[in-house]
Amino acid sequence: MAFYSEKVMEHFQNPRNVGEIKDADGIGTVGNPVCGDLMTFYIKVKDNKLEDVKFKTFGCGAAIAVSSMVSEMAKGKTIEEALKITNASVAQELGGLPPNKMHCSNLGADALHKAIEDYLNKKK
Amino acid sequence: MLVYLDNQSNTKLDDRVFQVMIPFFKENYGNAQTIYSLGTISKDAIDKARNQVAKLINAKDEEIYFTSCGSESNNLAIKGIAEANKQKGKHIVVSAVEHFSVLNAAKRLSQNGYEISYIPVDKYGSISLEDVKKSLREDTILVSIQHANTEIGTIQNIEEISKVVKEKNIIFHTDAVQTAGTIAVDVQKLNVDLLTLSGSQFYGPKGAAALFIKKGVRIVPQIDGGVQEGGRRAGTENVPAIVGLGKAAEIAMSEMSINSDKIIKLRDRILNELPEKIEHVYLNGHLYQRLPGNVNFSIEFIEGEGMFLFLDQKGICVSSGSACASKALKMSHVLTAINCDPAIGQGSILMTLSKYNSDSEIDYLLKEFPPIVKKLRDMSPLYDYFIKTGKRQEAGPGTDYEHEHEHEE
Numbered sequence: 206m207a208f209y210s211e212k213v214m215e216h217f218q219n220p221r222n223v224g225e226i227k228d229a230d231g232i233g234t235v236g237n238p239v240c241g242d243l244m245t246f247y248i249k250v251k252d253n254k255l256e257d258v259k260f261k262t263f264g265c266g267a268a269i270a271v272s273s274m275v276s277e278m279a280k281g282k283t284i285e286e287a288l289k290i291t292n293a294s295v296a297q298e299l300g301g302l303p304p305n306k307m308h309c310s311n312l313g314a315d316a317l318h319k320a321i322e323d324y325l326n327k328k329k
Numbered sequence: 330m331l332v333y334l335d336n337q338s339n340t341k342l343d344d345r346v347f348q349v350m351i352p353f354f355k356e357n358y359g360n361a362q363t364i365y366s367l368g369t370i371s372k373d374a375i376d377k378a379r380n381q382v383a384k385l386i387n388a389k390d391e392e393i394y395f396t397s398c399g400s401e402s403n404n405l406a407i408k409g410i411a412e413a414n415k416q417k418g419k420h421i422v423v424s425a426v427e428h429f430s431v432l433n434a435a436k437r438l439s440q441n442g443y444e445i446s447y448i449p450v451d452k453y454g455s456i457s458l459e460d461v462k463k464s465l466r467e468d469t470i471l472v473s474i475q476h477a478n479t480e481i482g483t484i485q486n487i488e489e490i491s492k493v494v495k496e497k498n499i500i501f502h503t504d505a506v507q508t509a510g511t512i513a514v515d516v517q518k519l520n521v522d523l524l525t526l527s528g529s530q531f532y533g534p535k536g537a538a539a540l541f542i543k544k545g546v547r548i549v550p551q552i553d554g555g556v557q558e559g560g561r562r563a564g565t566e567n568v569p570a571i572v573g574l575g576k577a578a579e580i581a582m583s584e585m586s587i588n589s590d591k592i593i594k595l596r597d598r599i600l601n602e603l604p605e606k607i608e609h610v611y612l613n614g615h616l617y618q619r620l621p622g623n624v625n626f627s628i629e630f631i632e633g634e635g636m637f638l639f640l641d642q643k644g645i646c647v648s649s650g651s652a653c654a655s656k657a658l659k660m661s662h663v664l665t666a667i668n669c670d671p672a673i674g675q676g677s678i679l680m681t682l683s684k685y686n687s688d689s690e691i692d693y694l695l696k697e698f699p700p701i702v703k704k705l706r707d708m709s710p711l712y713d714y715f716i717k718t719g720k721r722q723e724a725g726p727g728t729d730y731e732h733e734h735e736h737e738e
Binding site: 214217218220223224225234241242243244245260261262263264265266268269 | 630631632634635638639642660671672675707708709710711712713
């Protein structure tokens with residue numbers, strides 16, 4: 206059996222929404238001090254919806270696939286819906302992750318939530 | 330195209346080796362410990378292999394003990410010597426960059442009252458004689474220092490180190506898994522008491538390795554049972570594999586210099602041409618005192634596992650010492666020991682060559698590798714930050730997942 210699921214490999218090889226939003230409404234960065242992964246998410250919000258989501262990731266195959274999947278799951282969702290994206294739902298959408306890579310799904314959801322938090326703070 | 334550049338983990342079996350093994354799977358299946366004719370065929374074949382391996386390292390036949398792998402040989406050496414000498418002392422010295430079969434065997438002993446000293450290495454992975462001298466004590470019973478490092482390929486000056494160790498009459502073991510069959514290994518010249526070698530590193534089969542134990546050195550067996558291997562390693566002999574190991578040793582000896590010249594030329598192409606095609610590349614290990622087939626680079630701003638997965642998609646097999654590529658999620662102990670900056674060490678990539686590699690394969694690697702690095706850098710926030718500011722950002726601020734990792738490990 207392959208180390209990663211077909212879906213993880215597909216997202217890793219062809220990651221969606223890679224890049225930066227120049228005039229982003231919210232930016233969220235999280236890093237992992239143990240394995241050194243780093244993710245930055247950029248969001249553009251219109252009418253309470255995530256009109257655009259982009260990311261940049263320094264990390265392993267799982268970290269890149271997770272970023273790609275989170276960006277796809279979040280795009281078009283309302284703020285409230287996007288905040289409901291969980292580590293478990295990302296991993297599930299990817300068809301599972303090896304046990305020692307589960308932390309990568311935490312990074313993806315956390316980075317997105319941080320970007321939303323940043324947006325909400327700026328709005329205050 | 331398949332380009333296999335992971336030869337430090339296992340080499341391809343030489344077909345000439347395979348051919349001599351076949352009869353011992355099929356018609357010559359007798360147990361070597363029996364005295365009927367079918368058994369004596371196996372015994373004679375083992376004796377021949379013992380002689381072939383002995384010749385490779387300039388040992389006597391009776392000083393070669395067959396085992397199942399390098400890890401078993403290292404365990405037998407470390408634990409067997411410790412047990413045999415516990416009345417003399419309980420202090421053991423190893424280097425910080427040993428293979429885990431040495432480090433973890435030593436760790437196990439430390440749980441049973443032994444004290445372990447770890448000799449550091451410099452930024453090239455080399456051990457200083459002064460550090461060896463400083464580590465030795467009245468109660469030191471064993472020093473184990475590898476001949477060459479698995480990951481960064483640095484070759485230690487075992488001849489000089491053994492002088493220091495033997496002056497104190499301390500038993501000296503070297504793990505020569507990466508060197509035996511690849512470069513000249515002479516147990517007389519090196520002046521070692523024990524030496525580990527493995528056939529799967531020089532085009533022999535997996536499942537056959539050996540431990541050289543100098544005549545007169547006392548050791549306690551770690552597998553108890555019958556009288557095989559002079560009572561020092563019980564268990565039915567893996568005759569086909571042992572025969573293969575012997576043949577591989579014979580071939581390695583006669584073709585060593587041709588293979589070495591060819592491999593060094595290919596290696597130097599990667600060492601010289603890859604940094605011309607990719608910026609911010611750093612060599613790990615020693616420039617000259619390194620194994621003929623070893624290339625270990627840290628490629629800044631990207632992560633090792635991402636690189637090797639993309640290379641795998643192109644049919645190129647490599648290895649990495651990055652944290653994400655290891656199950657422990659830690660940068661390799663070797664890169665840590667040479668004080669490699671963790672942000673840079675994350676992008677380590679290890680390529681190890683064999684006699685089966687060719688110039689066209691290196692052409693293919695040099696063509697396919699730079700676009701992969703570009704693709705990963707294009708999505709790297711660390712590279713983005715560097716391009717915008719000219720400064721380096723440290724990886725890893727923000728969330729602390731340490732407890733999760735501790736749990737997972």
